[in-house]
Structures are given as structure tokens and as C-alpha cells.
Amino acid sequence: MSLDVDVLSKRYLSSPGKRKDVSTSGEQSRELAGGDRQRLQRWAENTTLYQLLHNSLTSMVLSERLLADGLTPKAEEEFRHLLNEFVDDVQALNAKPVLCTFATSHDERNLDRMPSGTVRFLFAYNPYLSVRGWVKETQRLNHIIEEVAQQRNVLLIDVASSVTGRPEFFNDFVHFTPAGHRRVARTMVEALRSGSFSVRPARPTRGGP
Numbered sequence: 001m002s003l004d005v006d007v008l009s010k011r012y013l014s015s016p017g018k019r020k021d022v023s024t025s026g027e028q029s030r031e032l033a034g035g036d037r038q039r040l041q042r043w044a045e046n047t048t049l050y051q052l053l054h055n056s057l058t059s060m061v062l063s064e065r066l067l068a069d070g071l072t073p074k075a076e077e078e079f080r081h082l083l084n085e086f087v088d089d090v091q092a093l094n095a096k097p098v099l100c101t102f103a104t105s106h107d108e109r110n111l112d113r114m115p116s117g118t119v120r121f122l123f124a125y126n127p128y129l130s131v132r133g134w135v136k137e138t139q140r141l142n143h144i145i146e147e148v149a150q151q152r153n154v155l156l157i158d159v160a161s162s163v164t165g166r167p168e169f170f171n172d173f174v175h176f177t178p179a180g181h182r183r184v185a186r187t188m189v190e191a192l193r194s195g196s197f198s199v200r201p202a203r204p205t206r207g208g209p
Contacts, residue, residue, distance in 0.1 A: 001102035001141060002174045004082070005134070006126050008075040013068050013128040067130035070137050079141055083148045098192070099149045101142040101160035103184070105170035107135055114173075121172045134173070157191040159184055 083099070090097035106114045111132065119131055129137065142160055149156035162183060163169045169180030176184060 009128040012075040069133040107165040162187040
């Protein structure tokens with residue numbers, strides 16, 4: 001879902017003119033640069049301060065910028081459409097679709113305790129959504145996942161309720177530690193074995209591992 005949020009953020013939260021400028025600039029750069037120049041550019045980006053400035057300084061600047069506290073309704077409807085397309089495609093293969101809620105290291109209960117490194121991780125990849133916007137939008141999109149699962153009568157695995165808001169299971173905002181992987185695997189195995197069509201609010205619990 002993090003990749004979907006990144007794509008939808010760029011599509012619906014950036015101005016059309018800005019998107020066009022970025023695209024045109026990239027195309028012109030590719031046209032002007034030969035193979036040697038491209039290799040030199042990649043070498044410079046990988047061996048100089050470029051990555052540090054791009055990933056750290058840029059994200060620090062973005063933290064002071066006015067960012068959106070959520071996606072637009074059109075973006076959320078596009079996400080719903082993509083989910084339904086996925087269910088259609090899987091069923092067309094005579095397979096059973098399974099949907100999962102999306103888990104994050106922090107939610108509205110511990111948002112103020114999110115480490116600065118995790119915040120910079122978010123801004124390095126998405127310059128449109130605020131941290132609060134990420135948390136709110138994750139909840140909204142999880143709700144859409146639950147609705148689609150119920151409407152299409154497909155299995156929903158509520159991963160979010162298992163680990164969301166428990167940073168000890170995460171390396172950053174979305175990637176699991178080994179313990180997190182084990183917890184999620186156990187949650188998925190139990191749901192697949194039961195085959196229950198459980199649709200629950202995507203609110204995490206504080207149970208033990």
C-alpha cells in the first residue's frame with residue numbers, strides 16, 4: 001500500500017504544471033545524456049554527498065513545509081477501483097483472492113513518539129503527505145479494503161490489528177523486523193487455516209506476540 005499511496009499522492013496532491021515540468025526535465029536529460037554521461041551521473045550520485053542530501057536534507061526541509069493531511073476523495077476511489085480490479089483478475093484465474101490490511105509502526109496513539117529517522121524515511125519517498133496524513137490515510141484505505149472484502153465476499157486478513165502501533169515489530173514505518181515477520185506470518189497462517197471472512201475495524205490491539 002505504501003507504493004500505492006506514493007503514486008496517488010503524486011497524482012492528486014502535486015500540481016499538474018509541476019508534474020509536467022519534472023517529466024519534461026527528465027526526458028530532456030535522457031535525450032542529452034549519452035551512455036558515458038549517464039554512467040558518470042550514476043557514479044556521482046552513488047559516491048558523493050548526493051544520496052545524503054537527497055534522502056536526509058530534502059526530508060528535513062520537507063518536514064517544515066505545509067503538507068497534506070490526507071489524499072483526495074478521487075484518490076481513495078481510485079484505490080477502491082484498483083482493489084476491485086485485483087479481485088476480478090484473481091477470480092478470472094479461478095483462484096481465491098485474499099486481501100490484507102496495511103500495518104504501520106505508528107498510529108494516532110503514538111504518533112508523537114515517532115523517531116525522527118522514521119519521519120525522514122517517509123519524506124524521502126513522499127514529499128506530499130504529512131506524517132499525520134500518512135496515519136489518517138492508512139486508516140481510510142484499510143477501511144476501503146475492509147469494505148471491498150465484505151462486498152466481494154473475499155477473505156480479509158487483518159494484519160493491521162496484529163502489529164500496527166507496535167514499533168518493536170518494525171525497522172521503519174512499514175518494514176518488519178524478524179519478530180514482526182514472524183508475527184505477521186502467524187496472523188496470516190491462522191486466518192488462511194480458518195478461512196473465516198473476518199471484517200474487523202483496522203484498529204490494532206496490544207496483545208502479546
